[in-house]
Amino acid sequence: MSQPYYLSTAISYPNGAPHIGHAYEAIAADVMARFRRSQGRDVFFLTGTDEHGLKMAQAAREKGIEPAELAHEMSQMFKDMCDNLDITYDRFIRTTDPDHVKAAQTIWKKMEDKGDLYLGRYEGWYSVRDEAFYDESELTEGEGGAKLSPQGTPVEWTVEESWFFRLSNYGEKLLDHIAANPAFIQPDSRRNEVVRFIEGGLKDLSVSRTSFDWGVPVPGSPDHVMYVWLDALTNYITGVGYPEGGDKWERYWPADAHLVGKDIVRFHAVYWPAFLMSADVELPKQVYGHGHLLGEGGIKMSKSLGNVVDPREMLGRYGVDALRYFLMREVPFGQDGSVSEEALVTRVNAELANSFGNLAQRTLSMIHKNCDAIIPEAGKASEDRKLLDDVMAACDEKLPAAFDRWAFSTGIEAWLSAVHACNAYVDAMAPWGLKKTDPARMAEVLGTLAAAIAPLARAIAPVSPHGSAAILDQLAKGEEGNPIEKPTPAFPRLELPAKEEKCA
RNA sequence: GGGCCCGUAGCUCAAUGGUUAGAGCUGACCGCUCAUAACGGUUAGGUUGCAGGUUCGAGUCCUGCCGGGCCUACCA
Numbered sequence: 001m002s003q004p005y006y007l008s009t010a011i012s013y014p015n016g017a018p019h020i021g022h023a024y025e026a027i028a029a030d031v032m033a034r035f036r037r038s039q040g041r042d043v044f045f046l047t048g049t050d051e052h053g054l055k056m057a058q059a060a061r062e063k064g065i066e067p068a069e070l071a072h073e074m075s076q077m078f079k080d081m082c083d084n085l086d087i088t089y090d091r092f093i094r095t096t097d098p099d100h101v102k103a104a105q106t107i108w109k110k111m112e113d114k115g116d117l118y119l120g121r122y123e124g125w126y127s128v129r130d131e132a133f134y135d136e137s138e139l140t141e142g143e144g145g146a147k148l149s150p151q152g153t154p155v156e157w158t159v160e161e162s163w164f165f166r167l168s169n170y171g172e173k174l175l176d177h178i179a180a181n182p183a184f185i186q187p188d189s190r191r192n193e194v195v196r197f198i199e200g201g202l203k204d205l206s207v208s209r210t211s212f213d214w215g216v217p218v219p220g221s222p223d224h225v226m227y228v229w230l231d232a233l234t235n236y237i238t239g240v241g242y243p244e245g246g247d248k249w250e251r252y253w254p255a256d257a258h259l260v261g262k263d264i265v266r267f268h269a270v271y272w273p274a275f276l277m278s279a280d281v282e283l284p285k286q287v288y289g290h291g292h293l294l295g296e297g298g299i300k301m302s303k304s305l306g307n308v309v310d311p312r313e314m315l316g317r318y319g320v321d322a323l324r325y326f327l328m329r330e331v332p333f334g335q336d337g338s339v340s341e342e343a344l345v346t347r348v349n350a351e352l353a354n355s356f357g358n359l360a361q362r363t364l365s366m367i368h369k370n371c372d373a374i375i376p377e378a379g380k381a382s383e384d385r386k387l388l389d390d391v392m393a394a395c396d397e398k399l400p401a402a403f404d405r406w407a408f409s410t411g412i413e414a415w416l417s418a419v420h421a422c423n424a425y426v427d428a429m430a431p432w433g434l435k436k437t438d439p440a441r442m443a444e445v446l447g448t449l450a451a452a453i454a455p456l457a458r459a460i461a462p463v464s465p466h467g468s469a470a471i472l473d474q475l476a477k478g479e480e481g482n483p484i485e486k487p488t489p490a491f492p493r494l495e496l497p498a499k500e501e502k503c504a
Numbered sequence: 505g506g507g508c509c510c511g512u513a514g515c516u517c518a519a520u521g522g523u524u525a526g527a528g529c530u531g532a533c534c535g536c537u538c539a540u541a542a543c544g545g546u547u548a549g550g551u552u553g554c555a556g557g558u559u560c561g562a563g564u565c566c567u568g569c570c571g572g573g574c575c576u577a578c579c580a
Contacts, residue, residue, distance in 0.1 A: 189508075189575095192507090192575090193507090193574080193575050193576085194575095196575075196576075197575075200576070262574085266575095338516090343516090346529075349540095350529070351528095353540065354540075354542055354543080355543085357540065357542095358539055358540055358542050359543085361539055361540060362539030362540090362543080363539085364539095365538065365539060366538050366539080369538085370538090409517095413527090413528085417527095420543095420544095423542095423543055423544070426539090426543070426544085427535090427536070427543060427544040427545085428544080430536075430537095430538085431538065432537070432538045433538095446538095487539095489539095489540045491540085492540070493540055493542085
């Protein structure tokens with residue numbers, strides 16, 4: 001049996017339509033999942049939606065529907081997004097799934113048995129919109145003397161009975177674990193932040209709410225629902241069979257990686273492992289905090305600036321392969337990076353369509369026309385060997401080494417150099433000239449190119465699966481001396497829609 | 505306030521303290537005509553944010569400043 005690989009994305013809070021950030025994380029995780037499968041790993045890939053909490057309850061009330069109904073509707077939008085992006089998840093988990101509710105209650109009981117939960121009182125300034133308590137000193141004064149949170153949202157003085165988790169007991173244990181497992185939090189810059197946060201001292205964490213009931217009921221305290229993060233994080237173990245156990249659980253837990261945005265690294269690298277330690281469950285091997293996508297000029301995307309990129313629009317306009325390739329190629333993973341439609345079109349046309357797609361097209365086309373559509377054997381001349389060696393080094397070593405450490409753009413860059421080498425080889429060999437002077441050599445050259453294109457298509461398949469499959473299909477038709485069909489471009493050129501007039 | 509990171513070509517980014525700071529995109533020029541008007545080659549472009557310091561030698565290390573970002577605490 002092959003080596004298991006368990007990967008998760010964060011589950012999305014579906015209080016609005018999916019945005020490009022959701023698409024980005026799903027794509028990155030899917031690229032990793034497909035890459036691992038291509039290495040022969042037995043992958044389990046989990047994604048889903050986090051549906052409980054006050055905001056969902058309120059949104060439902062405003063619409064005059066049940067929270068469960070709203071959650072269902074909104075969750076479907078996220079599932080559709082994943083399906084449209086060809087995300088190959090093994091399970092789309094919802095925190096409203098019955099097995100998840102049971103898992104969340106079970107981990108709660110384990111933590112309670114450990115003596116890590118106690119009943120207390122929480123009073124303070126609470127912002128409904130932020131779902132957070134603030135200290136008096138953090139507040140600012142708004143219009144008419146109204147008190148506002150640091151985010152500018154209204155706050156109310158709230159007194160709540162609440163269960164607390166003894167997070168304060170876990171600081172040392174967490175630091176020890178982090179020190180002993182350098183890969184636990186990646187990239188390093190994120191780890192440093194987490195370490196510093198823990199060193200600053202951990203306070204006990206409020207883990208239940210009584211002010212609303214849209215959540216997982218606390219066992220034995222019917223007035224309380226579990227804190228959304230405790231509920232949400234538990235999805236990672238529900239997804240593989242906690243608490244029942246069984247084959248999946250034995251096989252996939254602990255997870256190889258939780259892929260999350262840098263904004264929620266703390267929940268995954270501090271709270272979550274502390275919960276797991278308390279419940280005597282092994283910790284995941286890695287939490288990777290990726291960067292955020294920014295608008296043009298590195299400006300944060302926001303509705304008011306009108307620079308928000310809608311993934312569904314991009315998808316409709318340019319297709320899955322292009323969007324996936326662009327996001328993985330353009331931004332060094334782990335860092336923030338800016339994206340724009342123009343950059344997408346430029347990048348995809350130059351690299352996917354012109355460099356690689358056209359390489360496949362011109363090669364297959366020449367084989368189709370000049371070799372009776374039969375793919376010739378690769379040549380044995382030193383230039384031929386050199387080219388294939390370079391291609392194999394890129395596809396079998398450089399790209400995988402980069403993808404192993406989530407460095408997608410670096411891996412793709414190595415792949416692209418090999419593509420460029422192929423185009424230079426075509427130019428140097430000029431098979432269209434050999435056609436008249438040395439047809440046998442022409443065949444060798446075209447065979448060499450065909451032999452190069454196959455691994456190149458396989459290597460980029462996790463990123464751009466459709467076009468890669470199209471090329472591999474065309475090549476597969478030519479196996480065992482069968483003729484290939486007249487080739488069609490696998491990665492079409494894109495066009496930027498005509499610019500709207502800006503003058504009023 | 506404390507801490508961390510970044511600043512390199514018009515743009516996006518590389519460069520264990522060690523030759524003349526590199527690559528892609530964009531631009532200019534040349535070549536090719538198999539191919540999705542695609543490909544290849546040449547070339548231009550730099551006071552490495554600023555000022556000092558350490559060193560035989562600094563983009564890299566140290567100090568200060570300017571600018572940008574992130575984490576975090578607090579005062580009024």
